[in-house]
Amino acid sequence: MIWAGYLTVGMIFVYCWNLVSETTIWMFVWDAHNQAVDLGERMVPPKWDYMSKLWWPIWDTLNIATLGTVLALIMAVPVAFFAARNTTPSTVILRPIALFIIVASRSINSLIWALMLVTILGPGVFAGIIAIGLRSIGFCAKLLYEAIEEIDEQQVEAIRATGASGPQILVYGVVPQILPAFAGISVFRWDINIRESTVLGLVGAGGIGLQLNASITNLAWTQVSLILLVIIATVVLSEWVSAKVRHAII
Amino acid sequence: MLRLQNLKKQYKTGDLALKGVDLEVPDGQIMALIGPSGAGKSTLIRCINRLVEPTGGKVFLNELELSNLGAGALRRARRRMGMIFQEYALVERLSVMENVLSGRLGYVGFWRSYLRKYPQSDVDEAFRLLGRVGLDHMVDKRADELSGGQRQRVGICRALAQDPELLLVDEPTASLDPKTSRQIMRLICELCKERKLSAIINIHDVMLAQMFAERIVGLKLGEIVYDGPPDGLTSDVLTEIYGEEDWEATIRKVDEDENGESEGEADGHLAPILDRDRMAGAT
Numbered sequence: 001m002i003w004a005g006y007l008t009v010g011m012i013f014v015y016c017w018n019l020v021s022e023t024t025i026w027m028f029v030w031d032a033h034n035q036a037v038d039l040g041e042r043m044v045p046p047k048w049d050y051m052s053k054l055w056w057p058i059w060d061t062l063n064i065a066t067l068g069t070v071l072a073l074i075m076a077v078p079v080a081f082f083a084a085r086n087t088t089p090s091t092v093i094l095r096p097i098a099l100f101i102i103v104a105s106r107s108i109n110s111l112i113w114a115l116m117l118v119t120i121l122g123p124g125v126f127a128g129i130i131a132i133g134l135r136s137i138g139f140c141a142k143l144l145y146e147a148i149e150e151i152d153e154q155q156v157e158a159i160r161a162t163g164a165s166g167p168q169i170l171v172y173g174v175v176p177q178i179l180p181a182f183a184g185i186s187v188f189r190w191d192i193n194i195r196e197s198t199v200l201g202l203v204g205a206g207g208i209g210l211q212l213n214a215s216i217t218n219l220a221w222t223q224v225s226l227i228l229l230v231i232i233a234t235v236v237l238s239e240w241v242s243a244k245v246r247h248a249i250i
Numbered sequence: 251m252l253r254l255q256n257l258k259k260q261y262k263t264g265d266l267a268l269k270g271v272d273l274e275v276p277d278g279q280i281m282a283l284i285g286p287s288g289a290g291k292s293t294l295i296r297c298i299n300r301l302v303e304p305t306g307g308k309v310f311l312n313e314l315e316l317s318n319l320g321a322g323a324l325r326r327a328r329r330r331m332g333m334i335f336q337e338y339a340l341v342e343r344l345s346v347m348e349n350v351l352s353g354r355l356g357y358v359g360f361w362r363s364y365l366r367k368y369p370q371s372d373v374d375e376a377f378r379l380l381g382r383v384g385l386d387h388m389v390d391k392r393a394d395e396l397s398g399g400q401r402q403r404v405g406i407c408r409a410l411a412q413d414p415e416l417l418l419v420d421e422p423t424a425s426l427d428p429k430t431s432r433q434i435m436r437l438i439c440e441l442c443k444e445r446k447l448s449a450i451i452n453i454h455d456v457m458l459a460q461m462f463a464e465r466i467v468g469l470k471l472g473e474i475v476y477d478g479p480p481d482g483l484t485s486d487v488l489t490e491i492y493g494e495e496d497w498e499a500t501i502r503k504v505d506e507d508e509n510g511e512s513e514g515e516a517d518g519h520l521a522p523i524l525d526r527d528r529m530a531g532a533t
Contacts, residue, residue, distance in 0.1 A: 152342075154335060154337060155339050155340070155341050157301055157339065158335055158339035158340070158405075158408075159341070159352060160328075161299055161301060161328060161418075162328065162329070162332075162333075162352060162353050162354075162355050162356055162408070162412055163325045163326065163328035163329040163355065163357075164355035164356060164363075165325060165360065168355045168363055168364075171360075172341060172344070172348075172352050172355065172363070176343040176344050177342070177343065179343065180343075
């Protein structure tokens with residue numbers, strides 16, 4: 001029985017190998033290490049004086065990430081309250097809609113959002129911001145609504161018992177309990193969005209990706225290496241900031 | 251005066267928690283509601299302020315029928331009923347002061363409460379209440395920094411900040427140690443006397459109930475099986491409420507205890523508890 005299993009797996013492996021090998025130009029693969037070394041040689045030294053042209057795109061990238069995150073949070077908060085079982089005003093209509101928004105936003109990659117939005121809005125930073133925003137709604141709303149569902153209902157009950165109105169119950173009973181989660185989610189998503197917004201330029205949605213794309217098409221490898229270094233530095237910086245902030249709140 | 255008429259509650263699962271309870275609590279009376287777990291004590295007090303919707307019967311606070319009020323009127327009626335909870339139910343991440351002031355939520359509008367702009371008289375009253383329970387040095391602490399007894403005192407202040415005429419108290423001592431339990435019960439009863447409030451206190455500690463309440467109601471499986479003075483709780487009555495058990499030690503201890511109580515506070519407390527444990531082990 002087990003041997004039959006191994007045999008099947010083996011056969012599938014051979015079959016797939018065959019398929020891959022037919023569609024691969026092996027000449028290129030045998031040559032890969034030379035190419036890599038060659039590319040590496042052409043990338044050093046990075047063209048440092050190109051930096052003067054990168055400040056503005058990197059600033060754009062940061063703005064896309066930050067404004068996109070803010071946009072996403074503004075939209076995610078109501079969605080989360082509609083999606084959470086204990087705060088939704090209607091289980092039959094609003095909750096499924098909210099859950100659908102979450103799934104839709106999460107299942108489409110930000111690059112694809114950007115592609116579509118560039119066609120609609122034209123290329124530029126604005127399309128990037130909207131793409132990041134739409135992509136992040138799902139993530140933020142999902143984590144937030146899970147936090148809302150995990151709150152201590154007794155505290156809510158106690159506020160309700162004082163004769164507080166619906167909005168007051170929300171502000172006094174629910175919000176203080178989810179505030180740390182909300183802050184954590186925001187910073188975490190901002191950090192992810194910095195990384196995502198560096199590639200948005202590849203499809204024309206602004207930021208440093210635009211420069212990256214241009215340099216690759218021009219085969220200006222010393223510029224490419226500098227851009228990659230800048231991206232790494234930015235991501236490291238954003239991770240450091242988000243770690244600091246999360247420590248401060250939690 | 252609070253009046254329950256044939257109050258019924260059936261949960262969606264089909265469990266009949268209250269089977270038509272009739273009860274009257276005159277103004278200023280402290281009534282203890284005892285009974286085994288699952289007897290419907292919590293359901294009963296939650297049906298009064300409709301945190302749980304009753305499925306039948308009527309509830310009157312003075313002449314106002316609570317059981318058919320609309321949302322707005324219900325909120326106004328809830329202001330008159332302060333509630334104290336087993337696990338304190340303070341909003342953990344808010345300060346002591348904010349927790350006490352949340353008792354005023356029914357009286358102030360949304361934006362005032364959101365911006366924490368309570369009327370000065372509310373703030374003064376909150377300080378006075380916190381002073382009364384001995385927590386005036388802790389106003390700016392966050393609720394989750396306090397000990398159990400301190401939290402429950404904040405819970406009491408929140409309930410009293412509502413300026414209620416009735417206190418609904420749900421197992422106030424279940425999460426507290428024996429000494430703190432007594433202090434909290436004493437505090438609740440003193441404050442009720444000072445302000446002439448009536449109170450319904452759910453409690454599963456029979457001794458504490460006998461010690462502090464003027465009247466005891468025993469609930470069993472959603473029905474009242476005893477309604478009378480504390481010293482009417484005989485062995486037979488307790489058997490009727492809780493089932494077969496050796497009750498003599500419990501009853502006798504209470505008498506001794508009350509004598510000890512007037513002399514001094516800290517000493518007599520652990521003895522009955524130990525006795526009860528020993529008794530539980532022996533039977």
